[in-house]
Amino acid sequence: MILAPEGSSSRTLRIPAAQERDAGVYTCRAVNEIGDASAEIRLEVGHAPQLMELPRDVTVELGRSALLPLGPGRGSRTRQPDSGVLFFESVVPEDQALYVCEAQNVFGKVRAEARLVVTGHVPPQIASSASTVRVLERQPVSLPCILLAGRPFPERRWLKAGLPLPAGSRHSVRADGSLHLDQALQEDAGKYSCVVTNTAGSQHRAVELVVQVPPRIQPTATHHVTNEGVPASLPCAASGVPTPTITWTKETNVLTSRGPHYNVSKDGTLVITRPSPQDAGTYVCTATNAVGFSSQEMRLSVNTEPRIQVNSSRDADEPLRVTAKAGDEVTLDCEAQGSPAPLVTWTKDFRPVPSVTDRHRLLPSGSLRLAQAQVGDSGPYRCIASNPAGSASRRYVLQVQGRPVLVAWVSPMALSFPLCFLGLLHALPLLQAGLCHLFMGALQCLLPSPLHPTSLQSLCLSSFPFSLPPYLWLGCPENRGQGPGQCQAQCLECGSPGTCGQEPGCCLAGDLGHIISPLLAPVKQEWGGDFHDSSESPGVFPGRFCAWSSSRG
Template sequence: GTRATIFFTKEPYSQDALHGRSAILRCEVEEPVDVEFEWLQNGIPIQNTEQRFKEGSNLQFAAVNRHRDAGDFQCVARNLLTGEEARTANASFNIKWIETGSVVLKQPASVAEIQPSSTVVLRCHIDGHPRPTWQWFRDGTPLPDGHSTYSVSNKERTLTLQSASPDDNGLYYCCARSAVGFVCSQNNFTLNIIDESFPQAVIVPQDLIVTKNEEAMFDCQFAAVPPPTQEWLFEDSPITNRSKCPLNPASPHMPRTTVFANGSLLITQVRARSTGVYKCIGHGQRGKALVLKATLQLAEIEEMAPFSPKVLTANQGHRVACAAPRGVPTPHVWWERNQKRIPTAGRVHQEAEQLVFTTITETDAGTYTCHAANKAGEKKQELSIIVATVPKWVEMPKDSQLEESKPGYLHCLSKASLKPTVTWYRNGVSISEDSRFEISENGTLRINNVEVYDGTMYKCVSSTPAGSIEGYARVHVLEKLKFTPPPQPLQCMEFDKEVTVSCSATGREKPTIQWTKTDGSSLPSHVSHNAGVLSFHKVSRSDSGNYTCIASNSPQGEIRATVQLVVAVYVTFKL
């Protein structure tokens, strides 16, 4: 047969890649059956690693490395049956990168050799491909090109200070930007030139907070050779010893001040108008004036916001915050109970401005006071804490027998740290108070007039914010002895006809029903009664009169109903 020639359908090609990013070199042949692939770098076979590995016939780079992945890559395809071999053209990466570095002193050779007026050269060791552009910074401020006191070389990556002085002191660093990204230097360079003719701060004035009418003293001192001169400014107006005269018409708002020979400034009887920014300025023979600032504030403390009482659930963790009132200086906050500070550890403790109950109990209920204080004074605000417990039974609802037509009571008595709310349910539907039902303060349910249909299941729920308990009671209604329905008091019977008169009753026990004549005489022979039905077999005129129905049972006695029976003759006309 004809030997199949290896023919590449995809070959690797030279391309741009970013250092640290992924890349792929492709290699595919027309007939891949029985073909094995191998990749070479600079003619040497490549071993698979996590960062660089063969995937199918392609070469995959998880993260391109500018050192490891430099050079020429080549794909070799080998037919395992015929031994034929084919190679692609070489391909390489143009790897783009940017890498941070330090700021290094290039001239003079050491920091110790830096003197006032000497030339100082700093070099930025950030590098990259393509070549980035650099920017120099001093104390966070960019240094623009073309300045008289320094020069910048992008080619050399250097910053040259022609004649360094204390005015050039600061922290120097560089940043660089390219298409790849933006980085800033590590290990930056601090320049600190001491020129004795420049003023140096010996004592720096501190910010002060004082109470009204108290005095304030700012200390400030400079050193230089020859000795420096010093002045004080208040809100940028010069302070002189003359200004201690309160009637000085030139500056009526100037505080009462004294400047001492050692440079200290005393302000007596500090008022609101004395507050603001004070500047202590030292002037040397050479260099910029050194300006030190200090602020004078009056101590103050505002009122605290009131608390509303808090209901907290028993046996749980709770936190109550006390916001510090506005004040100068910031007020310090603490909690007290019964004039004793809440400790910083324990079941009840203070954590920063919070009152913390890890688990609250009924004994923790009461009044707590949050205090806030600073130099201006102390403020406090009381907080009432109510601890809500789950209700406990005093008397649970229980199954009850209630008499029909009388008031009936179901008890649901419970207690808790907070008065429980009681809700009653009848067959699962909540009972609202109306003409039939009343719920008393202690939770007892009164049924004003018990009906037979009130015999059902009742539920009582007693609840507080901490939880609830519930109890059930089944009501059995004791029926009263009664006619159902009461017989009609006046009834007509048709003469000479068969007539029945009914009387029925119910009670706790099935009652016995009897009929008698109301006057006590016995019933005529043609009148019978059975199971409450009075039967007249043939009504005669003498059957008119009053009859009494008697219903009785042993537990409830008897009840009577009298019926007046009237015999009537109905006239019919025959046409």
């Protein structure tokens, strides 16, 4: 104990090396002549905290109790007795950690660490497997999720596209954790995840399911028709997994889109840019992928415009003139080619000709056959061959030559006032049809049949403005052994018929015979035989109307 010197106003008690026995209550007292005063001071002698035992790491099995000496208590499952020991009643994985023990007082503090290790706690571990699983449509498949480790035993869940699988689906989870489908469909394809979780952690494994589908070609028309030169498209829309490859063949020849004639589009359609008849036929579309193939046949018909066979020496645009005799068989050709086979129709005078009549017949080749041609059959004909690709036509002008009739007016008065007016009217349609021609006052006609004398007589009027009686002259070639009654010649006076003579040929004006006789030359040349010249016949008066006709039975 050290006291301050006397006479000092301040006194301090100094203890150089305090010990625990120095602890206690000390009293300081001051005294002078007036009085005294005192004060007490308590002295505590201590030291900084010291750990009696250093903490150590503790390993404990999951679920058992554990003690960490001198450790702080935390949580409801731990207790810290007065001794400073940290107690765990039942260890869980979350209790595994590094714990710090710290003690302090007014003299200082001390700090120590200890680790609690929980054994039997293993995070999940999934075995490696293929990231992609392929399966044929409608076949069973399993997506693996094999556990290699995990304690406690992990919980397993399957997700598709990040979402839980719907309840009641066709999926099932087997004991080994794999996801199983009895029949895989295209809708089952996608990305799946297996997620495993326990108290030690979690892990997931992704796998993609690919449902392979053999190629399927969408049904479409199997027969396609186009016109020559018009682009044709043959569709071949195919589906499948993986995406099928489309190939086209025609009669075992593989078609490519490298040339300008064929083009295969991305959707598999075959486009023929300018079809020709050679492109017609059967085409096969084949779709192929890794799991199969499918094919479909299609038939292409190329319509071609009708073509009518024409002699190369003739102009197809000019009508073909055909001449025939009355009663002969006449065939007007119209053989047409085209695809499909053209339909052939005929017109005459721009009116349809029936395919079958008593005398007309349309042949399978398209030609028109007239069994017994008549002068009335004369005129313009046209055959028309048509099909969906177009049409073609060919023109004819048919002239059927009847028995010749030569009519002449030998009187200028008769030219101005025809005595046989009805006969002229009868000839007008023949003039329009080109069957009669007026030459040097004579009308030359080709008629379908001979005019009988009585019919000639009916062509004359019964009364005339002039007193000169008109006469008709009928003549024909000599019988030439054809027998009696085959040819007659009469001279008829209109209104008062009579016989001019028994010999063939009469009533010809003698002074005009040299004019009329040359007109008979074409008749003689065409029909043969001679006409009697009756220029010397008596009793014939000038100004008479004369007509010649010839017949062949």
